[in-house]
């Protein structure tokens with residue numbers, strides 16, 4: 151039976167892949183997005199886009215007041231680790247306030263299930279190789295801290311009002327829709343894989359490698375890249391869990407790849423080397439972040455279908471090759 155979902159930030163990179171997955175299974179989707187970093191063109195026909203702020207109580211009352219919601223997915227957020235080290239209070243204030251106002255509005259309008267886009271940046275100083283849900287939380291930046299604030303607000307919304315929530319801590323989202331319908335387009339782009347692809351294609355100057363003196367095998371940072379389509383699938387699967395309880399899951403493939411490995415993989419798939427230079431470290435970057443996702447696999451049957459870095463890079467490369475100007479203007 152068709153269900154109705156609110157997706158804040160649904161015109162953005164990860165959110166738009168969930169919107170597609172919901173439409174593919176026949177659900178109705180309403181997106182609230184201020185289009186600050188998102189794109190109208192990332193949304194297929196049939197999706198209602200309300201352009202506005204996901205933390206605006208009047209707007210939320212108007213939209214949520216329509217009723218009939220199966221769940222709210224909250225992607226709308228400032229989301230750059232490096233930027234948050236330069237603008238800490240903007241991140242702390244805006245991400246926390248937007249999340250809390252949305253939670254409050256969901257409670258006010260009887261929405262029973264809430265899914266938060268949380269982050270691996272909760273774990274700056276992991277005391278183990280695979281970062282699972284029992285790893286102590288030590289946010290790596292004001293961005294990570296702001297996500298933790300919203301996670302904590304959700305805990306109280308559950309205890310006091312019975313709002314069931316899933317905090318999905320994505321590690322590094324990457325790749326594009328395997329059918330090539332949508333992909334990643336930020337302006338300016340700051341993420342490693344799209345930048346490495348554009349550098350290989352000669353569209354931008356050589357890639358800066360942010361530090362080669364980290365305590366990792368080749369000195370560059372290690373990250374767990376997880377395909378956006380697998381993240382979208384995870385969002386669908388947690389809905390069942392949320393009928394009875396709240397939950398927290400770390401989402402990745404459980405394999406780390408260094409910046410140099412990403413550069414080599416992009417070069418091989420693009421058929422041209424990635425020009426790059428070693429630059430200084432970027433503030434806020436932990437050396438290594440690799441997810442332990444056994445809980446998600448065991449409790450929901452989630453199994454990433456695009457787990458290899460080759461698959462992830464190949465889908466991202468195909469989309470960027472076909473869309474040299476991204477989505478174009480909003």
Ligand SMILES: NC(=O)c1ccc[n+]([C@@H]2O[C@H](COP(=O)([O-])OP(=O)(O)OC[C@H]3O[C@@H](n4cnc5c(N)ncnc54)[C@H](O)[C@@H]3O)[C@@H](O)[C@H]2O)c1
Pocket residue numbers: 158159160161162163164165182183184185186187188189202203204205224225226227228229248267268269270319320321322323324
């Ligand atoms: N991309 C990653 O690797 C990654 C990893 C971990 C967590 N996350 C989280 O996933 C979510 C989506 O990330 P993304 O990479 O797709 O980012 P994105 O910038 O592509 O998407 C965010 C979307 O939210 C919209 N938005 C931002 N603030 C808003 C507001 N106050 N009101 C309404 N709309 C607003 C933007 O216009 C954009 O469409 C974010 O919450 C981010 O913190 C992303």
Ligand SMILES: O=c1ccn([C@@H]2O[C@H](COP(=O)(O)OP(=O)(O)O[C@H]3O[C@H](CO)[C@@H](O)[C@H](O)[C@H]3O)[C@@H](O)[C@H]2O)c(=O)[nH]1
Pocket residue numbers: 229230231232268269270271320321322323340341342343345357358359360361371372373409432435439
């Ligand atoms: O030009 C670049 C860009 C990135 N990097 C490195 O590549 C790695 C990945 O960086 P990036 O793609 O910018 O992602 P992160 O900063 O790791 O952050 C992403 O992944 C986090 C989870 O780990 C999310 O919370 C964030 O929202 C999302 O932006 C890091 O080690 C960077 O230092 C470079 O060396 N050069």
